[in-house]
Amino acid sequence: MSDWQQVTFSDLQTPSCRQKAVPPQGGRDAMSAPTHDEHAAKVRAGWVRAPLxxxxxxxxxxxxxxxxxxxxxxxxxxxxxxxxxxxxxxxxxxxxxxxxxxxxxxxxxxxxxxxxxxxxxxxxxxxxxxxxxxxxxxxxxxxxxxxxxxxxxxxxxxxxxxxxxxxxxxxxxxxxxxxxxxxxxxxxPPPPLQKRVVELLDAVDDQISALDTEANALSKVESGLRRDFFSKLDVSTVSAGEKFEMQLGRQKSARQSVGDHVHPYLRAANIGIGTLDLSDLKTMNFEPREQGKYAVFPDDVLLVEGGSVGQAALWTGEVDGFIGFDKHVIRIRAREGVSTPEYALQWCHWARETGQFAGQATGITIKALGFSRACSMGVPDLPVAQQAKLTGSLAAAAKQVAATRAEADRLRQVRAGLLSGLLDRTIEIESVDLEV
Structure with a gap:
């Protein structure tokens, strides 16, 4: 193993991980050590290409x-x-x-x-x-x-x-x-290499599982902090429409799918619990006169109104240029001097976790919150100066959860690349050394 290039766990994140092991350079006797081609042929010798x-x-x-x-x-x-x-x-x-x-x-x-x-x-x-x-x-x-x-x-x-x-x-x-x-x-591959693939992938899977467990535990801590903070607030409530600026998204129809001003928009499927999935953005036509009404700006909170009711995430400008939102999403914008974006987000999370959104939603197959019902829901009327104190530790906890989940996602990508390389033999199984 020492005479061959090793592919370490960190190497698997880079294009170099897809390079086969190369022998050391120098004037060795051809009979004393195998050439790279001889080594590769030996590794491949036991592979079988056959029907299942x-x-x-x-x-x-x-x-x-x-x-x-x-x-x-x-x-x-x-x-x-x-x-x-x-x-x-x-x-x-x-x-x-x-x-x-x-x-x-x-x-x-x-x-x-x-x-x-x-x-x-x-x-x-x-x-x-x-x-x-x-x-x-x-x-x-x-x-x-x-x-x-x-x-x-x-x-x-x-x-x-x-x-x-x-x-x-x-x-x-x-x-x-x-x-x-x-x-x-x-x-x-032959049985010994099958077992080696299992060992390598299980090592990565164990790390992914540990990170998922850690993220779930941190998320529970975050939720507990949020319930504790909101339950201790000794203030009156006002309607959400008074505390925040709220706007229901644009209705989409077939004729609005084309035009001279086609732009991406956010829908319920793009919004998770504090997360955004932008891998599949749909588009529709937003005329210039409509763009001001339906634009999403950094620090806007996006609340799912229909489907996975109550899921909410903060937009931080992940996509350049104009981006809109559809009728199953409510845009919540902080009012200057009255509320902050983070307070709006934490209120959404708290209302979802305590069942307030679910209690307001109606429908048989697909639940919908309803824009007017959302606007009339009660929000603790905490002064803006105190909102940062409430949300600061919650934001820090959420950031830690997000970082842990991101690391797990990164490892999933590493796993996919490793498995693909092992099976198509662009990574030689015998040259992989996972430092775990």
Whole structure:
């Protein structure tokens, strides 16, 4: 190992991580040490390019449904995210005459949703579980490591292959048949390298899991501080419309999708709990006369009015130029001398956490807060001079949560790049040394 270039954990963040190990330079005897090509050939020698049938066998165990029995059922989440554990189903309440028994350490996928990457490997501690016959299961060959294939189910290459194997007419009616699944061709390393991939990825996953746990704990501390601060306020309340400037977003129609003034806009899907997801910004036409009314400026708070009611985030100018917002978002702007942006944001978080927004929302399938109801909600009338004292520590706690989540997201990107490089062999498995 010392004679070869090592790829460390920090290196995996840079383009250099995709370079293969290179031998030391110098005049060595050709017989005394392998050339780089000889080394690469040796590493690749055990790889097998073959249909999945080389490593998997269809292994479905069916049971007759008994009316008096309860059946713990499972589904499969999309994009390789594991199992979905459902409530037990009484045999008398289902129309299924037979169910598939789902055993530990089996590969399973949804025939209906395989094109969405609904595939995984069941955990080795899976309790007795069942699923409909839309969920075929497969046993592993002796030289196929279930944990390696679990990781393989999280890759874009597997999802693309499932999408390509999907047959049928129209979206949800499409299916991937077991025979077509087993015909998918992939490059699979020999067992020792399969185990090494698992070790490397598990090390990164452990760090991601630890960061997620830390972020969730910090978030609970932040929420506790917020409830404590607001509950101790001994002030009267005023309406939100009096404390803040509030504006409902623009209604979108087909004719407003085109024009001479097409700009991005924010919708409910872009707004999380204190976070913004700008990976998929939609656009619509905002005439110059409308842009003043529907513009989002730095320090505006964006509150979800319909759908995930009550989620709110602060806009800090993440996108250059004009950006608008649609009718499912309420823009909240601080009033000079009356309120601050951070106070508006913290009030939104507090109102969501204490169920005040949910209590005001109406609707059967999709809940909506309603602009007039939002404007009439009570806000503690804390003087602006005291708002900074209330929100300062909360902002610091939120910043710590955001930093921890950002680190976890960065590691997820590192993981994706590492896994891709290991499987397409642009990173030699034997040259990777994770410093964890």
């Amino acid at each position: 049938a080389r490593f998997l066998t269809l292994n479905v165990e069916t049971v007759d449904v008994e009316p008096t029995r309860l059946y713990p059922t499972i589904g499969v989440l999309n994009r390789g995210r594991g199992l979905l554990y459902r409530d037990p189903v009484a045999g008398s309440s289902t129309s299924y005459k037979k169910l598939n028994r789902i055993l530990p350490q089996m590969l399973i996928y949804s025939r209906l949703k395989a094109f969405e990457g609904a595939i995984t490997v069941t955990p080795d501690d899976l309790p007795e579980s069942f699923a409909s016959q839309e969920f075929p299961t497969f046993a592993f060959a002796p030289d196929a490591d279930p944990d390696f294939f679990r990781i393989l189910t999280t890759t874009q290459s597997m999802w693309d292959a499932l999408q390509g194997a999907s047959k049928g007419m129209g979206g949800r009616r499409e299916r991937v048949k077991p025979t077509d699944f087993l015909n998918i061709v992939m490059d699979i």
